[in-house]
Amino acid sequence: MISIMSSSPPSPAIDLRNFTRDELIAFARERGLPAFRGRQIFSWLYRPGVADFSEMTDLPKDLRSSLAAETFFSRLVPAVKEQSADGTIKYGFLLQDGKMIETVLIPEAGRNTLCLSSQVGCAMECSFCLTGTMGFSRNLTCAEIVNQVCAVADDLRAREAGTLSNLVFMGMGEPLANFTNLIKALAILMDETGLHFSEHRITVSTCGIAPKIIELGQKTKVNLAVSLHAADNETRDRLMPVNARYPLETLLDACRQFSLPRRKKITFEYILLKGINDSDQDAIKLARLLHNIPAKINLLPCNETAALPYAKPDRQRIDAFQQILKKKGFTVLVRSSRGADISAACGQLAVKSSA
Numbered sequence: 001m002i003s004i005m006s007s008s009p010p011s012p013a014i015d016l017r018n019f020t021r022d023e024l025i026a027f028a029r030e031r032g033l034p035a036f037r038g039r040q041i042f043s044w045l046y047r048p049g050v051a052d053f054s055e056m057t058d059l060p061k062d063l064r065s066s067l068a069a070e071t072f073f074s075r076l077v078p079a080v081k082e083q084s085a086d087g088t089i090k091y092g093f094l095l096q097d098g099k100m101i102e103t104v105l106i107p108e109a110g111r112n113t114l115c116l117s118s119q120v121g122c123a124m125e126c127s128f129c130l131t132g133t134m135g136f137s138r139n140l141t142c143a144e145i146v147n148q149v150c151a152v153a154d155d156l157r158a159r160e161a162g163t164l165s166n167l168v169f170m171g172m173g174e175p176l177a178n179f180t181n182l183i184k185a186l187a188i189l190m191d192e193t194g195l196h197f198s199e200h201r202i203t204v205s206t207c208g209i210a211p212k213i214i215e216l217g218q219k220t221k222v223n224l225a226v227s228l229h230a231a232d233n234e235t236r237d238r239l240m241p242v243n244a245r246y247p248l249e250t251l252l253d254a255c256r257q258f259s260l261p262r263r264k265k266i267t268f269e270y271i272l273l274k275g276i277n278d279s280d281q282d283a284i285k286l287a288r289l290l291h292n293i294p295a296k297i298n299l300l301p302c303n304e305t306a307a308l309p310y311a312k313p314d315r316q317r318i319d320a321f322q323q324i325l326k327k328k329g330f331t332v333l334v335r336s337s338r339g340a341d342i343s344a345a346c347g348q349l350a351v352k353s354s355a
């Protein structure tokens with residue numbers, strides 16, 4: 001018996017889901033194709049259910065086969081899917097290099113909010129956040145960011161469970177530390193021939209990389225959330241190493257420069273950590289700090305984990321803190337924790353790399 005070791009064909013190297021529409025047009029042009037072909041290919045990439053070039057029926061056959069030889073479009077398939085008692089669903093996606101990321105779907109009051117990861121792990125080392133404890137592996141590619149959305153949209157469609165209404169970059173990683181891929185992914189997410197999300201329905205959350213906040217405001221119109229968590233530098237220095245580089249004055253200055261016209265307000269996230277940043281005095285300082293910024297405040301009672309030395313204040317303390325800010329005229333929400341039983345809540349996303 002002769003066994004033929006067929007060498008497998010070289011796998012196409014170019015992932016088209018890393019291209020914005022403009023980049024795909026440029027890609028087409030480089031191959032001597034008219035711009036409209038680039039636009040056509042781009043729009044096929046995000047049509048539900050299209051998995052193969054052969055389905056792109058308005059492209060000439062020879063173009064379809066040359067695309068298939070040179071390129072592919074990646075997708076993510078959930079390796080793990082866990083559902084919380086409160087309906088929150090955590091998806092674990094295994095990436096090409098064996099790394100895992102998590103994406104969290106939060107169904108709430110008729111809306112489906114998807115919490116996206118931007119990096120494998122995180123380099124920011126915020127002391128209250130479990131993702132920080134896994135260290136930083138790498139940035140996600142543009143395709144890996146967009147594919148989280150495609151995969152969950154597919155799952156919702158398969159279950160006839162509605163569509164995605166909001167996207168928040170509040171999963172693993174610091175989105176503004178992966179700026180180039182974030183901006184590309186946002187372009188695809190908002191492109192009307194891509195995934196067509198309105199900028200009003202997308203929020204980027206940052207621990208406070210000040211110069212990138214300003215740049216984000218110049219390049220996009222998405223909503224901004226800032227993880228503030230302390231109202232003085234001394235406390236913030238202890239909680240968030242990023243504060244050494246961009247202390248509160250620099251951070252808030254960047255927020256004031258963030259162009260807001262249609263976005264109206266910046267959301268400030270503030271974790272309440274018992275005995276650390278939850279006093280009346282802290283609330284008063286916070287109000288003073290934000291008094292000249294169009295701000296909404298989200299209070300996040302700390303999600304406790306055995307691995308970290310922080311506790312949630314009791315209900316009365318949380319209410320008192322909220323009342324002080326409300327009296328100063330702020331919109332203040334206390335965010336209820338979701339998905340804690342499956343470790344899907346804020347600051348709980350952390351997976352071991354299998355590579």
Ligand code: SAH
Nearest residue numbers: 129170173174205206207227302303346347
């Ligand atoms: N790096 C970005 C995106 C991550 S968002 C950022 O910092 O904004 C994740 C949110 O969960 C942040 O607001 C973060 O501060 C919050 N978080 C982290 N650990 C938490 C915890 N233990 N309890 C409650 N919220 C937490």
